[in-house]
Amino acid sequence: MHKVVTVEVEKDILSANRKLADENMSLLDEHGIRSFDFLGAIGSGKTLLIERLIDLLKAKGKRCAAIAGDVAGDDDFRRFESHGVPAANISTGKECHLDAHLVDHALEKLPLHDLDYLFVENVGNLVCPVDFPLGSHKRVVVISVTEGDDMVRKHPAIFAFSDVIVINKMDLSEAMQVDPDALENDAMRANPAAKVVRTDARRGEGLDELLAALGI
Amino acid sequence: MHEISVMSEIVKGIIDEAQKRNALRVERVSVEIGEYTMLGEEQLRFAFKVISKDTLLENAELDLRTVAGTIECECGFKGEASPASDTPHRSVPVLECPKCGGGARTVGGRECVIRDIRMVVPDV
Ligand SMILES: Nc1nc2c(ncn2[C@@H]2O[C@H](COP(=O)(O)OP(=O)(O)OP(=O)(O)O)[C@@H](O)[C@H]2O)c(=O)[nH]1
Ligand SMILES: [Mg+2]
Ligand SMILES: [Zn+2]
Numbered sequence: 338m339h340k341v342v343t344v345e346v347e348k349d350i351l352s353a354n355r356k357l358a359d360e361n362m363s364l365l366d367e368h369g370i371r372s373f374d375f376l377g378a379i380g381s382g383k384t385l386l387i388e389r390l391i392d393l394l395k396a397k398g399k400r401c402a403a404i405a406g407d408v409a410g411d412d413d414f415r416r417f418e419s420h421g422v423p424a425a426n427i428s429t430g431k432e433c434h435l436d437a438h439l440v441d442h443a444l445e446k447l448p449l450h451d452l453d454y455l456f457v458e459n460v461g462n463l464v465c466p467v468d469f470p471l472g473s474h475k476r477v478v479v480i481s482v483t484e485g486d487d488m489v490r491k492h493p494a495i496f497a498f499s500d501v502i503v504i505n506k507m508d509l510s511e512a513m514q515v516d517p518d519a520l521e522n523d524a525m526r527a528n529p530a531a532k533v534v535r536t537d538a539r540r541g542e543g544l545d546e547l548l549a550a551l552g553i
Numbered sequence: 554m555h556e557i558s559v560m561s562e563i564v565k566g567i568i569d570e571a572q573k574r575n576a577l578r579v580e581r582v583s584v585e586i587g588e589y590t591m592l593g594e595e596q597l598r599f600a601f602k603v604i605s606k607d608t609l610l611e612n613a614e615l616d617l618r619t620v621a622g623t624i625e626c627e628c629g630f631k632g633e634a635s636p637a638s639d640t641p642h643r644s645v646p647v648l649e650c651p652k653c654g655g656g657a658r659t660v661g662g663r664e665c666v667i668r669d670i671r672m673v674v675p676d677v
Contacts, residue, residue, distance in 0.1 A: 338675075338676040339577060339673050339675055339676055340673070340674060341580065341671060341674075342574070342671070342672060342674055343669050343670070343671045343672075344670045344671075344672065345668070346566070346567075346570055346667045346668065346669055346670055347666060347667070348667045349665065349666045350559055350562045350563055350566065350666070350667065351559070351590070351664055351665045352664065353562070465555045467590075467591045468555065468559075468590050468591050468592070469555075494589065497589075497659075498659070528656065530655075530656025530657075531656075
């Protein structure tokens with residue numbers, strides 16, 4: 338004979354990733370490394386901003402590394418490497434976001450005993466990375482004026498769950514007829530606690546403000 | 554876009570539980586989705602149908618419930634965030650403290666929990 342039973346489980350599917358993220362952060366803390374996730378729209382300038390920050394920090398004698406997350410290819414990874422810093426590449430294959438497990442593996446490839454700062458570039462996507470913290474100290478979301486003035490209103494969650502919001506490609510705002518004040522207003526409403534920074538990564542403007550927002 | 558991978562984990566978790574008890578089949582599963590996750594209900598239902606095929610879960614009822622997100626503020630407020638009045642359709646509320654207007658921290662609503670499973674097991 339058979340019977341029907343109801344079993345209580347209470348299993349959080351997303352907690353496995355969060356646990357790994359906490360482990361990543363502990364590992365980074367043990368080595369005294371501050372780490373930053375860069376999330377954001379496709380082509381908003383995540384890689385270029387990180388490249389600029391790496392150069393600035395190197396000039397100050399700081400040791401940086403970067404992890405490049407992309408669906409395919411090693412373009413961003415090579416760009417990081419060309420700045421003479423250790424880098425690791427993660428090709429997610431199919432996934433639309435990095436997760437803490439992938440980052441854990443990338444950390445194995447980096448000389449953790451020899452680093453001050455780590456930058457982790459996520460897959461260009463304003464939706465999926467939200468559910469998968471990676472274990473970094475600060476989350477930075479990068480948008481640019483070329484995506485239009487409604488980016489924040491269309492994707493409020495990623496802004497709500499980030500610490501720093503970057504509005505990049507300020508040099509193009511006039512050409513795009515996008516008002517950065519409108520973007521900034523939306524950003525402040527989505528997350529009153531976040532720091533909002535405007536940058537022009539092409540010409541290297543706003544980088545000191547960005548470093549300050551990162552607490553560097 | 555990541556509903557398929559999340560649902561694969563859910564189905565795996567349920568099959569584990571069912572196999573532990575030698576279940577013949579699963580009749581119903583209750584899953585709670587936090588309001589602040591980026592998981593869409595329709596996509597989850599579709600993913601469940603596809604992934605549960607040819608498993609103990611085939612044809613099981615999926616009971617999906619959304620759990621309200623909660624926030625906590627330095628002023629002492631703890632509770633649900635109120636959506637900004639001019640954007641009532643927004644799925645994610647502005648994380649503004651309804652009491653003092655300050656920036657609040659989320660404390661609940663980002664989880665995806667298998668609550669319980671109803672299954673047919675041998676009566677021993
Ligand atoms: N004019 C201008 N161009 C920029 C700026 N920042 C980045 N770019 C250019 O925009 C393009 C995309 O920049 P990336 O740094 O590759 O952007 P990304 O966000 O890393 O892109 P994905 O990794 O593909 O999502 C490149 O051609 C950059 O040179 C900026 O502030 N102003
Ligand atoms: Mg890039
Ligand atoms: Zn408050």
